Structure formats: structure tokens, C-alpha cells
Amino acid sequence: MKILLTGAAGFIGAHCALRLLRDGHRVVGVDNFNDYYDPALKEARVEWVREQAGDFPLLRLDLADASATAEVFAEVQPDAVIHLAAQAGVRHSLSHPRAYTRSNIEAFLNILEGCRANPVEHLLYASSSSVYGANQHTPYSVHHPVDHPLSLYAATKKANEAMAHAYSHLFGIPCTGLRFFTVYGPWGRPDMSPVQFARAISTGQPLQLFNHGQHQRDFTYIDDIVEGLVRLLDHPPSPDSAWDRDRPDPASSMAPWRLLNIGGQSPVELLEYVATLEKHLGQKAQVQLRPLQPGDVLSTCADAGELQQLTGFSPRIGLDEGIARFVEWFRAYYHPDASARSGAVSPGQIALTR
Structure with a gap:
């Protein structure tokens, strides 16, 4: 597959790029190399991937730039998109809120617009366990409501899930949101x-x-995260024929959209x-x-039971x-x-x- 991988110089993104390249996929990476932390670490990750698996195209751009993102989609014409780029960090969102609306809301809208204009087989995007917020019931299930986020970071991830559903419903984009749990x-x-x-x-x-x-x-080890993510590529969601408007399941839909936990x-x-x-x-x-x-x-x-049932994945x-x-x-x-x-x-x- 030709895969557009955003956040390719990030922690999860670099490991994902390495695995996809080793599996024979054609990877086009995107990253803005921002200075939230030392960009030298991002450069070192990319060098590590290239040493291990060979060179791959890596575009340096800000996905919040709508025209630049549209150009990438038009040029690359990806079969699938793995969207991992985001402004991360719960506590940083307390002091730098606008960085989160730009990177996590505006940029994600541009990704969705790219998938609308250039239809893809599957859009997988990073959500977060932080969306569970004030929910005290564990293990966290994707079937639980997530109406009380405790940080702006969590709120932007919850917003991504809702935005993906709207585009999936309106334009038939197969979307899977993955709620990552404390990756290390x-x-x-x-x-x-x-x-x-x-x-x-x-x-x-x-x-x-x-x-x-x-x-x-x-805590979830990085190789386990990547394994679950890569296994999902060939499993795009379909509309859930059993979905009930009177008793709506928060994790599925009448649209080709779903949510999955991925954790240890x-x-x-x-x-x-x-x-x-x-x-x-x-x-x-x-x-x-x-x-x-x-x-x-x-x-x-x-509670990662749905992911395990779908792909056979377990940490x-x-x-x-x-x-x-x-x-x-x-x-x-x-x-x-x-x-x-x-x-x-x-x-x-x-x-x-x-």
C-alpha cells in the first residue's frame, strides 16, 4: 500500500514508519519538526529509520496549512492514511492552548478534507486514553461515554473522534480512531x-x-502499539447494521467509523x-x-477486547x-x-x- 504517515518523525510515527517499510509498504512521511521538544531527537529518529529500513520521502510541512496539505494529498494519492501528528502533552495544554486547536483541530480538518478529495481505503488516526477524563469506571471501554474531558488536549482528541464521524457519515470515509494508552x-x-x-x-x-x-x-510498549496499528490497516470499518439510533453505541455507527482502545x-x-x-x-x-x-x-x-477480536492482537x-x-x-x-x-x-x- 502507499501510506501517508503524519508525525513520521515522532515517537510512535518513527516506529510505525520502520515497521511499514520493513513490511514492504510505500511510505510518504509528513512532519513539521516543531520545537515542542528538541528537534534533534526527531532528526535522529528519522536517521535511525533510514539506517534500518532504507530511505523514504519525508515532507516537512505544517498540516494546519490547508493548501499545502491539499497539495500533498493530490500528489501522493495515498491508499491509506495513518495520522499520528498532533500537539501532545496534557500539562502543556494548560499554558499553550492555541497550539492544540491549531495542530489537533485545524490540521485534522485538513486531513479529513484530503481524504474527502482523494478517497482512501482507510484513515487511522490517533486518539488518546485521556478522552475518558472524569470517567472512573475501569477498565475503560470504547462503549463508555466520554463527555467530561479534564484537559484541552483530551478535548481536542474527543473532537477529532466527532469530526471523523461527521466526515465518515457525509462522505463515506472509513475511519478508525485509536485510543492509545501510555506508550513508552x-x-x-x-x-x-x-x-x-x-x-x-x-x-x-x-x-x-x-x-x-x-x-x-x-503502560504499553511501543512495539505492541505498532503491531496493533499495522494489523488494522487491512480492516477498514463498515457501517454497523445493528447500530440503534434509540440506544446509540458510542464506539460504532451507521457510518464506516469506529473507535478502538489499544493498551497493555x-x-x-x-x-x-x-x-x-x-x-x-x-x-x-x-x-x-x-x-x-x-x-x-x-x-x-x-479494555482492548474489540481490537483483539478483530485482529488477533494482544500485547x-x-x-x-x-x-x-x-x-x-x-x-x-x-x-x-x-x-x-x-x-x-x-x-x-x-x-x-x-
């Missing part, structure tokens, strides 16, 4: 907890754990997570326990193995003192969700 692994973002925690532990700096370390997260299905408390990092780094953390922060979700756990990499692989990369990229590269953010900016 090599080449992860420097604002996310694995890099921040590993840097603090390695350099003997205080490690702040909010909610007194009692957060629980459904084994939530871990942050204190256990830190202990696993300590084990593989060979150093103890200087833990400082802090109160809950605004916008944080207490616990996440995915394979447990936390211990995943952290071991992450630490190996972390030491190679950042060096043992974890200070050789830029991109650090304050502890208050650590991202626990995608």
Missing part, C-alpha cells in the same frame, strides 16, 4: 515520564511523583514503575511525593522487558549521565499520558 519505549519523547524519570534517577536529582505516586497507568491492559502504579526503572538503571531514586495536579487522570486501564511485552529495552536505548542516546542532550523540561511538565 526507545526514542520516546523527552517530556514523557520514562525519559524524565530515568534522567532524574541517573543524575541523582529529585523525582517528583504527583498524587503521592498512586497514579496507575496502563495491565495497569501499574507509578511507585512500581519507578522501582522497575531503578532496577534496570542500577540506581535508587530520590522520590518526592506531591499532591494531584489539575488535569491528571487517576488511573487508566484499557506481548511486559513492563520489566519493556523498561529494560528502554534503558538500553536511553543510555546509548543520552549517555550515562543523562545530560548530553537537550530537551529537558521541568518536573511539573512530565507527561504521564500520550
Whole structure:
């Protein structure tokens, strides 16, 4: 397939590009290489992919530019689109809200318009476990309502799901929204907890754990995320003939549209997570326990039964193995003192969700 992959220099995007290229797909990547974190990491990811799987076209543009995005679709004529580009980070959205409406709303509208003008077999796009917001019922199911987001980031992801449904209904675009659950692994973002925690532990700096370390997260190793995503390519949704307007299922529709969770299905408390990092780094953390922060979700756990039933996918990499692989990369990229590269953010900016 010819696949347009947005966010190709991002964490999930780079791993996805590598897998698609190895599987023989023709990949055209798009990324704007913004400076939310050090663009050198994005450049290094792209170099890594090309070293492992060969060269591929990578367009450097802002998807919020409607005319430029339209030109890409007209030129590439993709069979499928995997849209992973977004402004990420829950806490960053508290201080930079307009970056989220531009990157997550305007850019996604341009993607939908591209798929409308140049029909594709399947549009897969990144949503987030953060859409579950104030919902306290776990495991999170795509059949649960998600009407109370706790951050603007989450609200933009919920908006993406609604926008995709409208375009699917009006123009027949087969759309799958994937709610990712706390993805981690090599080449992860420097604002996310694995890099921040590993840097603090390695350099003997205080490690702040909010909610007194009692957060629980459904950590999902990057290879498992990519496996589930790639398996879905050949499974575009069809209209659900059993969908009932009087009792509407939030996860399906009379349109070719659906939502799926993709997560490890084994939530871990942050204190256990830190202990696993300590084990593989060979150093103890200087833990400082802090109160809950605004916008944080207490616990996440995915019900990924629909994805497993559809594709046979189930996560394979447990936390211990995943952290071991992450630490190996972390030491190679950042060096043992974890200070050789830029991109650090304050502890208050650590991202626990995608």
C-alpha cells in the first residue's frame, strides 16, 4: 500500500514508519519538526529509520496549512492514511492552548478534507486514553461515554473522534480512531515520564511523583502499539447494521467509523514503575511525593477486547522487558549521565499520558 504517515518523525510515527517499510509498504512521511521538544531527537529518529529500513520521502510541512496539505494529498494519492501528528502533552495544554486547536483541530480538518478529495481505503488516526477524563469506571471501554474531558488536549482528541464521524457519515470515509494508552519505549519523547524519570534517577536529582505516586497507568510498549496499528490497516470499518439510533453505541455507527482502545491492559502504579526503572538503571531514586495536579487522570486501564477480536492482537511485552529495552536505548542516546542532550523540561511538565 502507499501510506501517508503524519508525525513520521515522532515517537510512535518513527516506529510505525520502520515497521511499514520493513513490511514492504510505500511510505510518504509528513512532519513539521516543531520545537515542542528538541528537534534533534526527531532528526535522529528519522536517521535511525533510514539506517534500518532504507530511505523514504519525508515532507516537512505544517498540516494546519490547508493548501499545502491539499497539495500533498493530490500528489501522493495515498491508499491509506495513518495520522499520528498532533500537539501532545496534557500539562502543556494548560499554558499553550492555541497550539492544540491549531495542530489537533485545524490540521485534522485538513486531513479529513484530503481524504474527502482523494478517497482512501482507510484513515487511522490517533486518539488518546485521556478522552475518558472524569470517567472512573475501569477498565475503560470504547462503549463508555466520554463527555467530561479534564484537559484541552483530551478535548481536542474527543473532537477529532466527532469530526471523523461527521466526515465518515457525509462522505463515506472509513475511519478508525485509536485510543492509545501510555506508550513508552526507545526514542520516546523527552517530556514523557520514562525519559524524565530515568534522567532524574541517573543524575541523582529529585523525582517528583504527583498524587503521592498512586497514579496507575496502563503502560504499553511501543512495539505492541505498532503491531496493533499495522494489523488494522487491512480492516477498514463498515457501517454497523445493528447500530440503534434509540440506544446509540458510542464506539460504532451507521457510518464506516469506529473507535478502538489499544493498551497493555495491565495497569501499574507509578511507585512500581519507578522501582522497575531503578532496577534496570542500577540506581535508587530520590522520590518526592506531591499532591494531584489539575488535569491528571487517576488511573487508566484499557479494555482492548474489540481490537483483539478483530485482529488477533494482544500485547506481548511486559513492563520489566519493556523498561529494560528502554534503558538500553536511553543510555546509548543520552549517555550515562543523562545530560548530553537537550530537551529537558521541568518536573511539573512530565507527561504521564500520550
